[in-house]
Amino acid sequence: MSEAWRFGPTSEADFEPLLMLRTEVMRVHLERVGRFTPERSRRVFREHFDQPGLRLILVDDEVAGCVALRDGPEHLTVDSFYLAPRHQNAGLGSRVFKTLLAEGDALGKPIRLEVLKQSPADRFYLRHGFAPIGEGDHDVMFERPLPGTAGLPARS
Numbered sequence: 001m002s003e004a005w006r007f008g009p010t011s012e013a014d015f016e017p018l019l020m021l022r023t024e025v026m027r028v029h030l031e032r033v034g035r036f037t038p039e040r041s042r043r044v045f046r047e048h049f050d051q052p053g054l055r056l057i058l059v060d061d062e063v064a065g066c067v068a069l070r071d072g073p074e075h076l077t078v079d080s081f082y083l084a085p086r087h088q089n090a091g092l093g094s095r096v097f098k099t100l101l102a103e104g105d106a107l108g109k110p111i112r113l114e115v116l117k118q119s120p121a122d123r124f125y126l127r128h129g130f131a132p133i134g135e136g137d138h139d140v141m142f143e144r145p146l147p148g149t150a151g152l153p154a155r156s
Contacts, residue, residue, distance in 0.1 A: 003059045003060075003064075003087070003090070003092055004059070004060065005057060005058060005059045005064065005092060005095065005096065006058050007055040007056065007057065007058070007099075008055065008056040008057075008058045008063075009055070009056065010049070010054050010055065010056055010066065014056065014063070014066075015045075015046070015049055017063065018045070018049070018063075018066050018080075018082070019041070019042060019045050019049075021063075021065065021066070021082050021084055022041065022045050022080070022082050023038075023041055024084075024085065025082045025083070025084075025085070026041070026082070026116075027041075030116070032118070035138055045080070048068060048079055048080045049080075051068070051070060052070065053068045053069050053070040053071070054066060054067075054068040054080055055067055055068065055069070057083065057087075057092075057096055059087065059092070063084075064083060064084055064087040064092065065081070065082050065083035065084055065087060065096075066080055066081075066082055067080060067081040067082075067096060067100065068080045068081075069100050069103060069104075069111075071107070071109075072109075074109070074110075075109050075110045075111060075112050075143070076103075076104050076107065076109050076110070076111045076112070077111070077112050077113065078100060078111055078112070078113040079113060079114070081093075081096075081097075081113075083096075093124065094124075094128070097124075097128055098128075101128065101129075101144065104144070104146075105146060105147060108146065109146070110143050110144060110145045110146055110149075111130075111143070111144045112133075112141060112142065112143045112144075113125065113130070113141075113142050114136075114139040114140065114141050114142070115139060115140050115142060116138060116139055116140075117135070117138055117139060117140055122140070125142050125144075128144065129144045129145075129147075130142035130143060130144045131143065131144075
């Protein structure tokens, strides 16, 4: 059974609960690559939280997670995509992500995102039409071109 969900706006009151969610979801992966400290986690999320585009993911008015879709001149960027563990692996992430992809298609822009190296999230993004386009010391940059370009089939 699929959960009914919707996006909602964030407010400053959401910062601490979403930071806790980010820590819960990312800590083990960041520790694996030696990049987790509470201070760094807070600083990075604060930078993302303060930029336009962050949304709550709500299931029956409960905060299930968050995601940002940020509009840039050449492409859109997705970041801060975190789902509470109880909402993972049940299709909610795919439904949310397909909505973001449709927004990107409507704006006529490719979508980019960064994924921590050796993250299980790689498979999720590959399934949704993303391909790696570069990498840094700790992250891989992925891009999903617009359908009908760069070998992607057009949506019907």
